[in-house]
Amino acid sequence: MDLGINLGYWGTAGTDDLTAMKELTLAADDSGYRVGWLAEAYGSDVPSLAAYLSAFTKNLEWGSAVFQIPARTPAMTAMTAATLDKITGGHFRLGLGVSGPQVSEGWHGVRFDDPLGRTREYVDIIRLAFDRKNVEYHGKHFELPLPDGPGKALRLLLLPERAQVPIYLAAIGPKNMELTGEIADGWLGIFVSPEHVPEQLAQLRIGRQKAGHADGSLDGFDVVATAGLSLADDLDTGANRLRANAALYIGGMGSRKKNFYNALARRMGFDEAAQQVQDLFLDRKHREAAMAVPRDFIDQTALIGPREHVAERLHAYADAGVTTLSVAPAGDSLPDRVAAVRTLAEIMDSEGLR
Template identity: 85%
Template sequence: MKLGINLGYWGTTGTDDLAAMKASATAADQSGYDVAWLAEAYGSDVPSLAAYLSAHTTNLDWGSAILQIPARTPAMTAMTAATLDKITGGRFRLGLGVSGPQVSEGWHGVRFDDPLGRTREYVDIIRLAFDRKNVEYHGKHFELPLPDGPGKSLRLLLLPERAQVPIYLAAIGPKNMELTGEIADGWLGIFVSPDHLPEQLAQLRTGRAKAGHEDGSLDGFDVAASAGLSIADDLDTAADRLRANAALYVGGMGSRKKNFYNALARRMGFEQAAQQVQDLYLDRKHRDAAAAVPRDFIDQTSLVGPREHLADRLHAYAEAGVTTLNVSPYGDTLEDRIASVRTLAEVARAEGLG
């Protein structure tokens, strides 16, 4: 099992967080991590940060977690991915996701309709571009070139370093998981619990079987799970660092009617708690919402506690089927977070998992 680091966004934690992102990426690079992931919502964008930060590392792959499908045309995304793959010397991974209705319609002005169909067509067009073919596509959501004007079928001019940049999808719901197994090279999972992963892997295998992989084999497919990393001798202290982020997603990332993370928590058996966290968060009682996040939810989806607990959790993820574990380090200071990055790598190597 390989290790990755989630660096998140720029501009959400203070004026110095670009320097902190660079320091964290450098520490991960020096510690033998495989990949660093960058996020975007409606602030900093991934490509600018990936181009800048990748210049300060030597071995790390760089990935988008995620580039938002409603934010760019598929052709623009193919151009961006090809450029970043060139810049990084073949070390870019293209993570895609549909975002959510509030961001898609409120920020990008794109209707959140038929997300699965839109994703399928989007990936089809990107792969056509990577295949060095003139892009002609006639779908429900995308028509290239437009049939009633002077447009012509064009070919991507700048080729990526590799024949195909690996494509990952961020998926949560069962149907989206199946689609990910069918059309992607990897899955970006959030709030992944080793206890509940078998059900999600079965959904991925269903998609892989549709794509012609014998028995739905996941050979060559990257199961990339995200997990919070908080190291402290006191378990409560370690877990409490993750509460605000969990409450944000389970309670605030979406409306009462459509919050994918809330629905995930419910499927994991936290129905009552998910409802309570959402109610509190949407009532702007953010601290109460954080306090209401079940400790068991944090324990299942994170690596928390003293160093000696890390080995068991790493083995749990690896044995469940995770092939890349992407950690988000938490700590009271930047130095604490960097120390956690290095400590996890040391434990993984000692356990034969690095």
Template identity: 70%
Template sequence: MRLGINLGYWGTRGTDDLVTMLALAQAADTAGYDIAWLSEVYGSDAPTLVAHLSAHTSRLHWGTAVMQIPARTPAMTAMTAATLDRITGGRFCVGLGVSGPQVSEGWHGVRFDDPLGRTREYVDIVRRALARKSVDYDGDHFQLPLAGGQGKALRLLLRPEQKTVPIYLASIGPRNLELTGEIADGWLGIFVSPEHLHEQLEHLRAGRHANSHDVNSHDTDGPGDLDGFDVAASANLSIADDLDIAADRLRDNAALYVGGMGSRRSNFYNALAGRMGYADAAAAIQRLYLDGRPRDAAAAVPLGFIGQTALVGPRERIAPRLHAYADAGVTTLNITPYGDSLDDRIASVHALAELMQQEGLR
């Protein structure tokens, strides 16, 4: 199982956040982590941070988790990916996601309609462009060149370092998971529980079977049909001898996603928590959060939900959870380290790498 680190985005934890991100990236690089991921919402953008931070590390691969599909044309995403792949010496992968209706429509001015169809066309164009083919495309959402205009089909001028730049999709719902299995090289999962992962993997497998280009998709049954596909699960990491103290560090983040990432009508993370058996708690968290009571929402997050979807507590509790992720089918475990100080978070980065080695998982 590979090991990755989520660095988030700049500007959420104070004026020294970029210094913190760099320190964590360098700690992960030193500790032998495989990849670092950077995200974006409506603040800092992920590609700029990849360019900056990757220059201060030597072996880490880099990815975006995620670049928002409504924020860029597919051609711009291909240009950015090719540039970052050259900058990092072939150590870049593209993570994409449709975001949500509030950000898509409120920030980018792009209607949140047919997200599956839009994603399919978007990825198709990005792949064609990165393969340096002339991009001539007639889809429901994208037409290149525009009909009746003066444009012509163009080919990407910059050659990426890698022959194929991997494309990951962040997806939550069943249909989106199937699309991910069909068209992507990897899945970026959030709030992944080893106890429930088999349900998500079945949807990914269904997508793989639907992809006629996957030579293995009809020849195997079980975990083998995801060979070559990266199941990249995110897990918050909070190490402490006291389980309650460790879990409390993660409550605000869980409440933000389950309660506040979306509207009362549309919150993918809330629906995910419901499918995991926490429907009543998820409804309460959302009600409290959207009523302007984030602290009460955080207090309402069940310990069981945190325990299932994070690495939390003393090392002797975390060790078997690492095996649970690996046994469930996770191929890359991407952690977000929490602690009471930067030194604590850096120590956690190293501690997890050591624990993975001790448990024979790397």
């Protein structure tokens, strides 16, 4: 199982300056982490930070977790991914996600309709560009070139370092998981519990089988689980650092009627708690919402507590079929977070997990 580090976006708590992001990046690079992931919401963008931070690393690969599909045309995404693949010497991973209705429609002005169909066409067009073909596409959501105009089918001028930049999809719901298995090279999972991974892998295998992989084989497919990392003497202290982030997603990443993370928590068996967290968060009682997140939910979906417990959970992720574990380090200070990054690598090595 490979290790990755998820740095979030510029402005995330603890990474509100580039020095912090750079310190965590260097710690991960020195400790043998395989990949660094960067995110975007409606602040900093992934490409700028990936290009900047990659200049300081020797071995770390870079990935977008995620590029927002409504934020860029598929052609622009192909251009950006090709550029980053060149900059990093063939070490860029293109993670894509549809975002949510509030960001898609409120920030980017793109209707959040048929997200599965839009994602399929988006990936089709990117792969056409990577295949060194003139990009001509006639779909429900994308028409290239536009009809009855001066446009012509063009070919990507700057080729990526590799024939194909690997494409990952951030997926939560069952149908999106199936689509990910069918058209992507990897899955970006959030709030991934080893106890529920077999069900999610089964959904990926349905898609892989549709794509022609015998028996839905996941050979060569990267299963990436993102998990909070909060080392502490006890589980409660470790969990408390991650409560606010969990509450933000379960309670506030979406509306009362459509919140993918809330639905995920319900499918995991936390129905009553998910409702309570959402009600409190939407009533702007953010502190109470954070405390309402069950410790068991955090323990299932993150690495918290003492070294021995973290080691057990690392084995659980590996045994469940996770191929890359990407951690978002939390701590009471930047030095604590840097130390956690290094300590996790030591635990992985001592347990023979990489």
